[in-house]
Amino acid sequence: IDIKTLRSATGGVTTLDAGYKNTGSCESEITFLDGEKGILRYRGYSIEELAEKADFLEVSYLLIFGELPTAEQLDKFHSDIKKNSVVDDDIRKIVDSFPKFAHPMGVLSSLTSALTAFNPSSVNVDSEADMYNAIVKILGKFPVLVAWTMRKKQGLPLDYGDNSLDYGENILKMMFKQPNQDYHQNKIILNALNKLLILHADHEQNCSTSTVRIVGSSHAGLFASLSAGISALWGPLHGGANQAVLEMLEAIKQDGGDTKKYMAKAKDKTDPFRLMGFGHRVYKNFDPRAKIIKKAADEVLGDLGVKDPILEIAKGLEQEALNDPYFVERKLYPNVDFYSGIIYRAMGIPTDMFTVMFALGRLPGWIAQWREMRLRKEPIGRPRQLYIGKTERSFVFIDKR
Numbered sequence: 001i002d003i004k005t006l007r008s009a010t011g012g013v014t015t016l017d018a019g020y021k022n023t024g025s026c027e028s029e030i031t032f033l034d035g036e037k038g039i040l041r042y043r044g045y046s047i048e049e050l051a052e053k054a055d056f057l058e059v060s061y062l063l064i065f066g067e068l069p070t071a072e073q074l075d076k077f078h079s080d081i082k083k084n085s086v087v088d089d090d091i092r093k094i095v096d097s098f099p100k101f102a103h104p105m106g107v108l109s110s111l112t113s114a115l116t117a118f119n120p121s122s123v124n125v126d127s128e129a130d131m132y133n134a135i136v137k138i139l140g141k142f143p144v145l146v147a148w149t150m151r152k153k154q155g156l157p158l159d160y161g162d163n164s165l166d167y168g169e170n171i172l173k174m175m176f177k178q179p180n181q182d183y184h185q186n187k188i189i190l191n192a193l194n195k196l197l198i199l200h201a202d203h204e205q206n207c208s209t210s211t212v213r214i215v216g217s218s219h220a221g222l223f224a225s226l227s228a229g230i231s232a233l234w235g236p237l238h239g240g241a242n243q244a245v246l247e248m249l250e251a252i253k254q255d256g257g258d259t260k261k262y263m264a265k266a267k268d269k270t271d272p273f274r275l276m277g278f279g280h281r282v283y284k285n286f287d288p289r290a291k292i293i294k295k296a297a298d299e300v301l302g303d304l305g306v307k308d309p310i311l312e313i314a315k316g317l318e319q320e321a322l323n324d325p326y327f328v329e330r331k332l333y334p335n336v337d338f339y340s341g342i343i344y345r346a347m348g349i350p351t352d353m354f355t356v357m358f359a360l361g362r363l364p365g366w367i368a369q370w371r372e373m374r375l376r377k378e379p380i381g382r383p384r385q386l387y388i389g390k391t392e393r394s395f396v397f398i399d400k401r
């Protein structure tokens with residue numbers, strides 16, 4: 001019996017699955033994830049190998065177009081991105097008009113949405129060529145928006161990038177170049193950025209990616225869909241956890257480093273506090289990204305000669321959780337956000353910019369998922385509900401209520 005016949009025979013069959021814990025929303029060829037075994041692969045390549053050997057732009061190409069690029073393909077891709085890296089000067093005025101206290105994620109999502117207004121040709125993209133143009137545009141302009149978001153907070157001039165540099169080098173220079181000073185690339189920071197961006201680049205149908213796909217399914221443009229995805233990522237249960245983790249670790253440090261007290265709070269069901277950076281909807285084993293990032297945190301801090309007591313607090317919490325029945329029974333392990341903030345901090349990135357860095361890494365994944373959804377001509381996303389409200393009532397005039 002097909003679904004249409006079933007529906008009309010039963011007056012509508014609907015599954016109810018709050019939080020979509022067991023509902024697939026699409027078929028996808030992009031990212032493979034086995035939460036029980038802790039496996040993550042992009043287009044069949046293991047995350048461990050990509051983080052070790054690949055470059056972020058190569059991985060972006062792989063995610064979006066399905067194959068690792070040849071040197072020629074990568075050159076063309078990068079050159080098209082560079083040609084599109086100018087942001088309309090009026091966007092600079094918008095950045096200037098935000099209050100200094102604005103959260104960078106609010107600024108980034110607004111600026112991404114504003115790009116739609118400044119680039120109307122990127123809205124109705126039906127052909128593959130139109131899609132490609134929209135994709136290289138956003139990959140060119142997004143790092144500028146990220147850098148401006150950070151520089152605005154720091155009161156630094158909003159400069160453009162340097163197109164003679166690699167994609168990652170250019171991002172760092174745009175973020176960190178100080179006025180009237182020479183800028184020197186720091187290889188350790190560059191490698192750390194490359195690794196973090198790759199590890200964040202896609203994670204199948206998470207909250208922000210599902211948002212991008214569902215907004216895009218109404219044929220709203222790519223930039224509008226991405227802006228919605230950025231807002232979804234901002235929440236502390238999702239990407240916003242990286243900021244929340246660092247704030248939590250800092251609070252524990254200020255409080256004398258008493259990790260046991262915070263473990264008890266996290267287990268207390270009358271207390272809304274959760275151990276940020278722990279637990280995952282899909283991983284019921286170690287998040288493979290967290291394993292790589294933990295190792296990288298040790299290496300990067302060591303290479304930079306940074307001694308951060310917060311890293312020790314984080315390791316202590318992890319150790320306690322691994323031996324605590326509450327965490328063991330619920331299969332709560334560190335996720336991608338638990339150690340990433342420690343590296344961002346060592347790189348000199350302010351805490352409230354951490355989720356923006358996550359968005360920068362996730363950009364190619366969101367684009368790949370949006371492109372796949374459009375190429376597969378998926379229908380508009382429109383879930384049903386189980387109505388539990390009042391049944392039919394008659395209107396009562398205001399003087400009779």
Ligand code: ACO
Nearest residue numbers: 236237238239241266274275276277278279280281330335
């Ligand atoms: N600290 C303490 N208890 C927790 C935690 C935590 N971090 N995470 C889950 N639990 C407990 C819940 O209280 C619940 O306990 P119960 O069965 O006794 O009621 C059980 O574990 C299952 O938790 P759910 O909230 O039902 O799991 P869900 O899959 O809906 O949530 C989530 C996953 C949102 C990631 C959750 O683990 C969480 O809030 N973690 C902290 C925030 C975080 O780190 N988010 C980043 C996730 S990674 C990412 O999005 C990039």
